Amino acid sequence: MDGQAQIVVERVNHTYRPPRGRPVLALSDISLDIRPREFLALLGPSGCGKSTLLYLVGGFLPIEAGRILVEGKPVAAPGPDRGIVFQHFALFPWKTVRGNVLYGLERQGLPRPEREKRAQAFIDMVGLHGFEDSYPSQLSGGMRQRTAIARTLAIDPSILLMDEPFGALDAQTRSLMQTELLKIWQRSPKTVIFVTHDVQEAVYLAERVAVMSARPGRVKAIVETKFPNRDPSILRSKEFVEKVDQLWNMVRDEAIKAQEATGS
Amino acid sequence: MENVAKTAVRYLPIVIVMVAWEAIARLNLVDTLALPPLSKVAAAWFDLMRDGELVSNGASSLYRGSAGLLLAVLIGGTLGMIMARCRIFDMLINPLVELFYPLPKSALIPVTVLWLGFGDGSKILLIFLGCMIPVTIGAYNGARGSDHALLWSARSMGAGSFRMMWDVVLPSALPELLNGIRTALALAFILLVSSELIVSQRGFGYLIGYLGSTGSYEGMYAVVLTVALLGFAVDRIYQLLMQWLLRWRD
Ligand SMILES: Nc1ncnc2c1ncn2[C@@H]1O[C@H](COP(=O)(O)OP(=O)(O)OP(=O)(O)O)[C@@H](O)[C@H]1O
Ligand SMILES: [Mg+2]
Numbered sequence A: 001m002d003g004q005a006q007i008v009v010e011r012v013n014h015t016y017r018p019p020r021g022r023p024v025l026a027l028s029d030i031s032l033d034i035r036p037r038e039f040l041a042l043l044g045p046s047g048c049g050k051s052t053l054l055y056l057v058g059g060f061l062p063i064e065a066g067r068i069l070v071e072g073k074p075v076a077a078p079g080p081d082r083g084i085v086f087q088h089f090a091l092f093p094w095k096t097v098r099g100n101v102l103y104g105l106e107r108q109g110l111p112r113p114e115r116e117k118r119a120q121a122f123i124d125m126v127g128l129h130g131f132e133d134s135y136p137s138q139l140s141g142g143m144r145q146r147t148a149i150a151r152t153l154a155i156d157p158s159i160l161l162m163d164e165p166f167g168a169l170d171a172q173t174r175s176l177m178q179t180e181l182l183k184i185w186q187r188s189p190k191t192v193i194f195v196t197h198d199v200q201e202a203v204y205l206a207e208r209v210a211v212m213s214a215r216p217g218r219v220k221a222i223v224e225t226k227f228p229n230r231d232p233s234i235l236r237s238k239e240f241v242e243k244v245d246q247l248w249n250m251v252r253d254e255a256i257k258a259q260e261a262t263g264s
Numbered sequence B: 001m002e003n004v005a006k007t008a009v010r011y012l013p014i015v016i017v018m019v020a021w022e023a024i025a026r027l028n029l030v031d032t033l034a035l036p037p038l039s040k041v042a043a044a045w046f047d048l049m050r051d052g053e054l055v056s057n058g059a060s061s062l063y064r065g066s067a068g069l070l071l072a073v074l075i076g077g078t079l080g081m082i083m084a085r086c087r088i089f090d091m092l093i094n095p096l097v098e099l100f101y102p103l104p105k106s107a108l109i110p111v112t113v114l115w116l117g118f119g120d121g122s123k124i125l126l127i128f129l130g131c132m133i134p135v136t137i138g139a140y141n142g143a144r145g146s147d148h149a150l151l152w153s154a155r156s157m158g159a160g161s162f163r164m165m166w167d168v169v170l171p172s173a174l175p176e177l178l179n180g181i182r183t184a185l186a187l188a189f190i191l192l193v194s195s196e197l198i199v200s201q202r203g204f205g206y207l208i209g210y211l212g213s214t215g216s217y218e219g220m221y222a223v224v225l226t227v228a229l230l231g232f233a234v235d236r237i238y239q240l241l242m243q244w245l246l247r248w249r250d
Helices: A050-058 A097-107 A112-125 A141-154 A171-187 A199-205 A232-236 A238-263 B002-026 B038-050 B053-085 B087-100 B105-116 B120-144 B148-156 B161-198 B204-213 B217-245
Strands: A007-016 A024-034 A039-043 A065-070 A082-085 A159-163 A191-195 A208-212 A219-224
Touching: A007 A050, A024 A050, A024 A065, A024 A219, A039 A199, A039 A238, A050 A065, A050 A082, A050 A159, A050 A191, A050 B148, A082 A141, A082 B148, A097 A112, A097 A141, A112 A141, A141 A159, A141 A171, A171 A199, A199 A232, A199 A238, A208 A238, A219 A238, A232 A238, B002 B038, B038 B053, B038 B217, B053 B087, B053 B120, B053 B161, B053 B204, B053 B217, B087 B120, B105 B120, B105 B161, B120 B161, B148 B161, B161 B204, B161 B217, B204 B217
Parallel strands: A039 A191, A039 A208, A082 A159, A159 A191
Antiparallel strands: A007 A024, A007 A065, A208 A219
16 A cells, blocks of 8 residues: 555644644544545545645644655655645735746746746636736635636646635636646646535545544545546436535534534 | 825925915014025025035935945845844844844944044944844844745745745735835934034035034025925835835735
8 A cells, every 4th residue: 555655644643832822733643545646635624634734745844743755755845746725825915916826937947938828828727817917915815716726736746735725716616627627637647635625526526535533633534436437417426416425424423523522 | 187286285384384484584573593584595505506515415415324224224124034034043133132222323423433433434334223223123023924824835836945035034024124114214314414413524414514503594494404305205205115015915
């Protein structure tokens, strides 16, 4: 198993220690293997540590206990091999849409004409043509989110860490973006970890769905969600609806637990 | 058209003061020696311009002021940002900044003269020392507020430490840094003129002192008004620059 997994998370803990206030155990003894080129969705109640797990794989937080291997090597620092779309976008407010999308390409040392062409292609892809010179403060939440997606996809990382990347989008735009993401993933296969609250989205996009328990987070169950194709028509098929139901119940149980934990 | 009217209304009080000044002086309500009529002050200004006194003294003041301020912005800005990002630096430098902060910088005038003499050097040093405080504090506070997600974002796209400073920490610090520089700008004028008044053979301050002590009060007023107007203009231009640099904010 170890040999073929692209990302190995092994018995990892994470405790937040805010300067004021008591420590928070966010992840406890979590293990997860992700195969090369796999599309894995991560479901779990709010506050269970999904973002924390992405930050650890991304190399942004120190690993205190356990280990995380990417292609066999322990994660030490962030790098452009692991592109991340942050839950709160993390766009540079002083750069325009174009400037934000260009930034990573500049750091990769792409020659100017090539990076401008590439940036434009991804801006067009997320439907922001005409807003290239707008600053993030002049955009809606969904537009900012799409800028963040374009920025990360443009550097073509082999691993994509996406933290509720379509959370701020309306149903229509969300569906278009899902299709685009699947196209990109099929064209140049990447390993994707995709955090979402939308069970249907998880089942539709992912090959496997990992359900996390309430905080402190660990993986409660992994469900295979591979379908013969990803035609939107499968959304109404019996197997699909059943999978969604099954996962929905698991997530709901954990959400209730999370509620009770904060209530007591 | 509406804008012109607005501007006119805004500067109306200044016009009123100018007219009142002229009237008070002409009607001999106060001693004309203490307050010469504005028209005579204007005439004295043209005289000072013609014989080059105003320009040559102004040039050396401007040189001292901008050199001191530029050094303060470069060194103070860098220092503040490094302090915000590096705990050891913070621990070493912060107490010094706090100690130096409440000191009236004009008290340093004799000290800087003792070190560097009566020429440009002592004025530049004084302005540099005085202006460095608000610039450093602005850069420090601004840089400390920079969002860690933006730093992460830059890191993950391949930025090194220097690039993160330049691409993320500096722009994050910019709003507060620019406010600090604005305070420094006003301080530079104060320190410049007061140090030139006390110990100098050149500059606006020297000219004010010299004209005052030789009884040419019209000329003295002309220089004082020039400095005031210059200060106003510089602040205005600076505000426009600030607006442009921060145009990305909503
Ligand atoms: N900077 C922090 N300091 C202290 N505690 C934190 C910090 N960030 C997160 N936590 C805690 O860690 C836990 C996990 O947070 P995390 O952001 O990973 O959850 P999440 O699963 O992404 O939630 P959501 O779905 O709401 O985004 C939370 O309960 C939160 O209280
Ligand atoms: Mg989260």
